[in-house]
Amino acid sequence: GQQLNQSPQSMFIQEGEDVSMNCTSSSIFNTWLWYKQDPGEGPVLLIALYKAGELTSNGRLTAQFGITRKDSFLNISASIPSDVGIYFCAGQRTSYDKVIFGPGTSLSVIP
Amino acid sequence: SAVISQKPSRDICQRGTSLTIQCQVDSQVTMMFWYRQQPGQSLTLIATANQGSEATYESGFVIDKFPISRPNLTFSTLTVSNMSPEDSSIYLCSVAGDKSVLTFGAGSRLTVL
Numbered sequence: 257g258q259q260l261n262q263s264p265q266s267m268f269i270q271e272g273e274d275v276s277m278n279c280t281s282s283s284i285f286n287t288w289l290w291y292k293q294d295p296g297e298g299p300v301l302l303i304a305l306y307k308a309g310e311l312t313s314n315g316r317l318t319a320q321f322g323i324t325r326k327d328s329f330l331n332i333s334a335s336i337p338s339d340v341g342i343y344f345c346a347g348q349r350t351s352y353d354k355v356i357f358g359p360g361t362s363l364s365v366i367p
Numbered sequence: 368s369a370v371i372s373q374k375p376s377r378d379i380c381q382r383g384t385s386l387t388i389q390c391q392v393d394s395q396v397t398m399m400f401w402y403r404q405q406p407g408q409s410l411t412l413i414a415t416a417n418q419g420s421e422a423t424y425e426s427g428f429v430i431d432k433f434p435i436s437r438p439n440l441t442f443s444t445l446t447v448s449n450m451s452p453e454d455s456s457i458y459l460c461s462v463a464g465d466k467s468v469l470t471f472g473a474g475s476r477l478t479v480l
Binding site: 287289296297298299300301304346348351355357358359360 | 368371408409410411412415425459466467468469470471472473474476
């Protein structure tokens, strides 16, 4: 079935550093979503992408919809302690398909 | 975006028992989704619940184990039946907004002893 891969699986970074993570698929997706999950909470949407090549920012976060439509990237600039959490990518092939989630990237920020 | 409330937020249950999780949305929605998140894992869709019809289950999930009700456009329940320790997970309710964006409740953390 459809599957998303995320890398890295986990990251330990110093406060103030920039972070990059990515999500890949063997299938083409029309929608890419990036979520963050804090402990004890449900995932919260960070950025939604709908067009190949699209680059979208939300504060210190920037995400891109890959040109091949098989990948997406999330960058976090100048990390802060509250960036700690698990970041999930999610994709949808068409508007009629279910949204599937990647395995997540766990981010730890060292003050 | 919609605000979703789930109850209970967490529970500890004995094996062989059943637990019903409630999901309340602050607005009317056509489809509601139930996800399972096993410890340290990603989110897996259990089923899609439409008001007035039977839920649609994903491969690996069956109605006898996870019966779902959807009595109106703002409410749904998921029951985890005849629980075993392998059912220990976070169960998440979600709804779809504009452009496929899913909004999630805080989840119900279930531990089965």
